[in-house]
Amino acid sequence: MTDDAYLFLLNDLDEPAASLGVPPAAVGQLACMDTPAVRAWLDAQGVSATSAKLRVLPPDETAAIPERAERLPVPLSEEELSRVRQHSAPERIARVEEALLAYRDCTDGRDALLGRALAAGVPVNRIVELTGEDPAAVAAAAR
Template identity: 60%
Template sequence: MTDDAYLFLADTTAGSGWQGTPVSLVGELECLETPAVRAWLDAHETDVASPVLRIVPPEQTGMIPEDAERLPVPLDGEELERVRRAGATDPVAAVEEELLAYRDSKEGRDDLLHKALAAGIPAHRIVELSGVDPTALPTPPRP
């Protein structure tokens, strides 16, 4: 895993599988105005509004197609959260919002932690969003 997010050009004709989050859904990112990113976009004859320009957070870089043109980009904490939320499915995004709200309340902790695990949110992400100690996470039930 890398510490950088990645911009990449998705093959929108493939029609199969997940191909990152369109940058246009994330909003403004400081890295998009850097000379390196501008030159990369120019070299590929695209811009930030293009539907083929996608972004993934560091933990999802393994999902970038091998043959895709890619560029690592640094994001600050707030930008990284926007990238993660923009790429989350609706149920996951809703549970992540609850985890963020949990920081200010301890009510229903166990139910919320179970709900987050059941939604498929990785344990490290639950800890990051909720602020709970990793040892406080319940053990998921075995299938």
């Protein structure tokens, strides 16, 4: 396993790998695509950033890249990596991952919000009623 994601090119012999990875254009803007290194690599390969043969894989899946495929390691931000993983996952997994991301977004800052509610004088039982949180979790936010 590597810490870098990889851009790679499928060739005509890579039929079984055709579903491997995701075209970078499908995941939205990736900062690495605008770097001189990536542009030079694409030029050297004679392909554009929108080529159907161009794929990106997250670091934990790069071992699946066919040995003969042209490849280039690229750094991705956490947000970019999340998008690549989501787009390369089977649809049923992608839907669950979307729900998990939505959950994370709504719980971000939970303890701070519970603490603010307590500091404002909202009773613990009312916070529990409004949030569905465990009373012990609400009380712990006061610490």
